Amino acid sequence: MRRICFLLSLLLGLIATSATAQRRGPLVLAAASMQEALTDAADAWRAQGHARPVLSYAASSALARQVMAGARADLFVSADAEWMDAVAAKGLIVAGTRATLARNRLVVVGRVGGPRLGTLRGAALARVLAAGPLAMADPDSVPAGRYGRAALTRLGAWEAVAPRVVRAENVRAALALVERGAAPYGVVYATDARAARGVAIAGYFPATSHVPIVYPVARLSASDEAEGFRRFLLSTRGQAILARRGFARR
Numbered sequence: 561m562r563r564i565c566f567l568l569s570l571l572l573g574l575i576a577t578s579a580t581a582q583r584r585g586p587l588v589l590a591a592a593s594m595q596e597a598l599t600d601a602a603d604a605w606r607a608q609g610h611a612r613p614v615l616s617y618a619a620s621s622a623l624a625r626q627v628m629a630g631a632r633a634d635l636f637v638s639a640d641a642e643w644m645d646a647v648a649a650k651g652l653i654v655a656g657t658r659a660t661l662a663r664n665r666l667v668v669v670g671r672v673g674g675p676r677l678g679t680l681r682g683a684a685l686a687r688v689l690a691a692g693p694l695a696m697a698d699p700d701s702v703p704a705g706r707y708g709r710a711a712l713t714r715l716g717a718w719e720a721v722a723p724r725v726v727r728a729e730n731v732r733a734a735l736a737l738v739e740r741g742a743a744p745y746g747v748v749y750a751t752d753a754r755a756a757r758g759v760a761i762a763g764y765f766p767a768t769s770h771v772p773i774v775y776p777v778a779r780l781s782a783s784d785e786a787e788g789f790r791r792f793l794l795s796t797r798g799q800a801i802l803a804r805r806g807f808a809r810r
Contacts, residue, residue: 585605585606585612585613585785586614586634586786588613588633588635588637588786589616589627589631590616590623590635590637591619591623591730592619592731592732592733593704593731593748593749593751594637594662594775595617595732596805597802597805598615599615600801600805601798604792604797610785619697619698619701619729620639620702621701621703622729623636623638623643624636624643628646628650628652634785635778635779635789637775637776637777638776639664639749639773640773641774641776642703644658644776652780654780654782658776659790659794660776661775661776661777662775662809663773664751664773664775665750665767665773666707666747666748666750666764666769667747667749667753667763667765668763669746669748669752670738670745670746670762671738671741671744671759672758672759672760674762677762683716683717685717687720689712689720689745690717691744694726694743694747695725695735695745695747696747697729697731697747699727704731704734704748705727707770707771707773708765708770710770711769712747715765715769726742734747735748735752735756735759777793
């Protein structure tokens, strides 16, 4: 009888494990700057009775390389079009599922109570930012860094600033350097500044100083749950959730 009870409990455990696996939500690889917004969206999706998506954040460059190296995932949200293009070029996106999810702005942040930079332009900007370390996501690969380098170049400040740049693995790591006082200023997205403590926006980059900051989303597999969540993010309710975190509607 004890043996029967043991086998029965083992069987029930296997059934429960299988059910849990079946209820696991889609795996979403998303740009680090989307953390709070997508967490809110995932919670709202679960509240509707769906399995909660599994969210993994990093620099878009790192995530795209993982996908191209064979990592399995259901959705990819990039902070720029270039890394989504790279994934698409490998034939890894489900046809017809790519769309613009959100938009953002590029800013310079500093400690709360610090000086404001006003209009970000030219030699004056270069003098301020080159006076101390400038925290940025890696400008050679990470979208936030590439937008930042383009903007500073357009404004005539990159040549002076470049030797003082502290390169971070993603935009949130750059933000953390300013939060900890390791750098007086950092180049991040406006939404990152909203999510930070002890950090304030010191100035906005002109929209014309860099290409538009867009976040494309696309499906990477045929997962039905992934398609449902993708559509939810693009829906009126999903867009409202992102807007509450400071993202511009698509």
